[in-house]
Amino acid sequence: MNGDTKETIDIDTKAAGTAGDNGTGDLEPPVFAVRGLWKVFGPRADRVPGSAELAALSPAELRERTGCTAAVRDVGFDVRKGEVFVVMGLSGSGKSTLVRTLTRLIEPTSGSIAIDGEDVLSMDKARLRELRRHRAAMVFQHFGLLPHRTVLDNVAYGLEIQGVGKAQRRAKAAEVVAKVGLAGLEERRPGQLSGGQQQRVGLARALAVDPEVLLFDEPFSALDPLIRRDMQEEVIRLHREEGRTMVFITHDLNEALRLGDRIALMRDGRIVQLGTPEEIVGSPADDYVRDFVRDVPREQVMTVRTAMRPAADATEAESGPAVAPGATVSEAIEAVARSGGPVRVVEDGRCLGVVDHAALLAVVAGVPAQGVAA
Numbered sequence: 161m162n163g164d165t166k167e168t169i170d171i172d173t174k175a176a177g178t179a180g181d182n183g184t185g186d187l188e189p190p191v192f193a194v195r196g197l198w199k200v201f202g203p204r205a206d207r208v209p210g211s212a213e214l215a216a217l218s219p220a221e222l223r224e225r226t227g228c229t230a231a232v233r234d235v236g237f238d239v240r241k242g243e244v245f246v247v248m249g250l251s252g253s254g255k256s257t258l259v260r261t262l263t264r265l266i267e268p269t270s271g272s273i274a275i276d277g278e279d280v281l282s283m284d285k286a287r288l289r290e291l292r293r294h295r296a297a298m299v300f301q302h303f304g305l306l307p308h309r310t311v312l313d314n315v316a317y318g319l320e321i322q323g324v325g326k327a328q329r330r331a332k333a334a335e336v337v338a339k340v341g342l343a344g345l346e347e348r349r350p351g352q353l354s355g356g357q358q359q360r361v362g363l364a365r366a367l368a369v370d371p372e373v374l375l376f377d378e379p380f381s382a383l384d385p386l387i388r389r390d391m392q393e394e395v396i397r398l399h400r401e402e403g404r405t406m407v408f409i410t411h412d413l414n415e416a417l418r419l420g421d422r423i424a425l426m427r428d429g430r431i432v433q434l435g436t437p438e439e440i441v442g443s444p445a446d447d448y449v450r451d452f453v454r455d456v457p458r459e460q461v462m463t464v465r466t467a468m469r470p471a472a473d474a475t476e477a478e479s480g481p482a483v484a485p486g487a488t489v490s491e492a493i494e495a496v497a498r499s500g501g502p503v504r505v506v507e508d509g510r511c512l513g514v515v516d517h518a519a520l521l522a523v524v525a526g527v528p529a530q531g532v533a534a
Contacts, residue, residue, distance in 0.1 A: 188240075188241055189276060189277050190238035190239055190240055190241070190274075191239045191240065191241050191275060191276060191372065191373050191405045192237075192238065192239040192262060192273065192274070192275055192373070192407070193238050193239075193272075193273070193274040193277075194235060194236055194237050194238070194262075194271070194272070194273050194274075195236045195271060195272045196209075196234055196235075196236060196270065196271040196272065197232055197234070197235040197236065197258070197261065197268055197270075197271035197272070197273065198230065198232055198233060198234060198235075198268065198269045198270045198271055199230070199231045199232040199254075199257050199258075199261055199266060199267075199268050199269050199429075200228050200229070200230045200231070200269045201228065201229045201231060202223075202226060202227045202228030202229055203226070203227050203228065204226070204228075205228055205269050206269055206270065207226075208222070208226065208228055208230060208269070209234070209269055209270040209271075210270070214226065215230075215233070215234065218428075219428050219429070230429050231254045231257040231258075231429055232254045232257055232258050232261065232268070232429050233254070233428070233429035233430045234271075234430065235254075235258060235271075235429075235430065235431055236271075236431075237424055237431065237434060239373070239405060239407055240405075240421075241405055242403045242404070242405055243405060243406075243421040243422060244395075244399055244406045244408060244419050244420050244421050245405075245406065245407050245408070245420065245421065245422055245424070246407075246408045246409075246410060246415075246416045246419055246420030246422070246423045246424070247259065247407065247408070247409050247410075247423075247424045247426060248409075248410050248411065248412075248413065248416040248420075248423055248424070248425050248426065249411065249425060249426035249427060250411055250427075251411060253426040253427055253428065253429070254426055254428070254429040254430075255409045255410075255411075255426050256377055256378065256409055258409075258426070259298075259375055259377055259407060259409050260377070261273065262275075262280070262296065262375065262407070263280070263288075263291055263292050263296050263298070263375070264280060264281070264283075264288060265298075268281065275291065275295065275296070275372075275373075276372075293318065293321060293322055293369065294322070294369060294370075294371065295371055295372045295373065296371055296372065296373045296374075296375055297318070297365075297366035297367070297369055297371035297373075297374055297375065298366065298374075298375045298376075298377065299359075299362050299363055299366045299374060299375070299376045299377070299379045300362065300377050300379065301377055301378045301379055301380075301381055301382055302382075304362065305350040305358060305361055305362065306350075307349060307350050307351060308349070309349070309350075310346065310347050310348065310349055311337060311342060311345050311346050311347070311348050311349075311350075311353070311361055312330060312333050312334060312337060312346040312347065313330075313333075314350065314361055314365060315333040315336055315337055315361060315364045315365045315368050316329040316330055316332070316333035316368065317365060318365055318366075318368055318369040319332060319333070319368055319369060322369065329368075332368055333364070333368055334346060336364045336367050336368045337361075337364055339364070339367065339398075340360045340361075340363055340364045340367070340394065340398075341360060341394070342357065342360055342361065342364065345357065354387070355382065355383050355384070355387060356383055356384075356387035356390060356391060359379060359380065359383060359387075359391055360391070360394070362379070363379070363391075363394070363395075363398075367398075371404075372404075372405060373404070373405040373406065373407065374404060374405070374406045374407070375406075375407045375409075376395075376406065376407065376408040376409060377409045378409050378410055378411065379391070380392065380410075380415070381410070381411065381412070388415075392415060392418055392419060395408075395419060396418075396419065408420065413452060413453065413456065414456075416437070417437045417441070417456065417461055420436075420437060421436065422434065422435060422436055423435065423436070423437060423440055425440065425449060425452065427448055432445060432446060432448060432449060433445035433446075433449050437461050438461055438462055438463055438466070440453060441453045441456050441458060441461045441462065442458070442461075442462055442466060457490075458489065458523060458524055458526060459488065459489040459490040459493060459520075459523065459524045460488055460489075460490050461488070462488065462489045462523050463485065463486055463487060463488055463489070464483055464485060464487050464488070464489060464491075464492045464505050464515050465485050465505070465512075466489070466523055467489060467492065467515045467519040467520050467522065467523045468485075468505045468512060468513030468514060468515045468519070469513055469514060469515070469516075469519060470513055470514075471504070471511060471513065471514050472514075476502060476504075476514055477504065477511040477514070478511070480499060480501065480502065480503065480504055481495055481498070481499045481503050481504070482503065482504040482505070482506040482511075483495055483503055483504070483505060483506070483515075484505070484506070484507065485505050485507050485512055487505075489520055489523050489524065492515050492520055493517075493520050493524075496515065496516065496517050496520060501516070502514040502515060502516040503515055503516075
């Protein structure tokens with residue numbers, strides 16, 4: 161296969177999180193489509209995915225029987241265009257291995273990966289370079305900045321590798337440096353920057369090549385809490401302004417809930433639950449997930465849809481303060497406290513239902529609300 165040839169694979173849009181509607185009624189293909197993905201380290205690793213007996217073993221049993229470690233086990237999901245897809249798990253869950261397989265920084269053992277329908281596993285070296293240079297950019301935990309280069313030249317490095325002329329790449333780099341809040345620091349070197357500033361340089365370097373998707377591998381885990389929060393705000397702002405597709409790896413549940421449109425929670429190489437933050441907190445798939453989210457302030461994640469009931473009469477449906485259906489329970493509690501009575505949930509001028517103090521407290525307590533509206 162030469163560098164100009166693209167191989168495509170068929171995407172089952174019913175599996176692993178379907179493709180999104182593009183607004184015209186047509187299903188838009190996912191940016192990434194992953195099916196049956198395995199990454200096994202160890203001797204004769206390829207025998208593990210193909211053996212039902214070996215694939216069913218626990219991590220400890222698999223190591224004892226074969227000397228192999230299955231870092232990623234039969235994983236499947238879609239990443240939709242424009243979403244922030246978070247992969248979360250504890251150390252050793254397989255999340256960093258998983259994100260590296262998406263661009264074959266780590267070669268999968270078996271399964272399929274497609275980007276915009278194109279088969280990543282069949283790409284030759286030239287096509288793979290094009291993928292990494294132009295279509296998917298990685299932001300790592302360890303910044304990997306070149307210490308002898310200025311901020312501007314570090315940010316322009318990816319464009320330099322692409323063969324972009326000096327004047328053009330420096331102009332683009334200056335634009336992106338300003339976008340991430342580092343204007344005025346263009347001529348400093350990495351050693352003259354704080355940790356948060358260095359991570360902003362890493363983010364700017366990834367943005368400079370204008371990739372279709374940004375891949376973040378625990379980029380903020382080494383930062384102090386306040387700087388970490390600032391960087392999370394930066395990601396939220398950039399996503400709001402650009403709508404760029406992002407895959408974000410983290411071990412921090414609060415970070416996942418704050419950033420993610422959808423979250424894949426991993427354990428021992430498998431995805432144990434995939435859903436929105438509200439689905440994961442409100443309907444944990446098993447005891448592991450339930451224990452994971454036990455201390456999450458539910459009122460900050462759950463929306464009023466989970467607490468609303470039908471309006472008792474026309475007066476209740478047509479008068480009084482209102483909140484949007486995407487408002488959190490916390491926001492609705494404030495509105496109810498201010499009004500002293502039920503608050504309407506309104507979308508496009510239509511009352512979907514009302515929320516009152518009893519239903520909101522039920523959500524906070526994690527007990528079923530009575531009379532929830534459809």
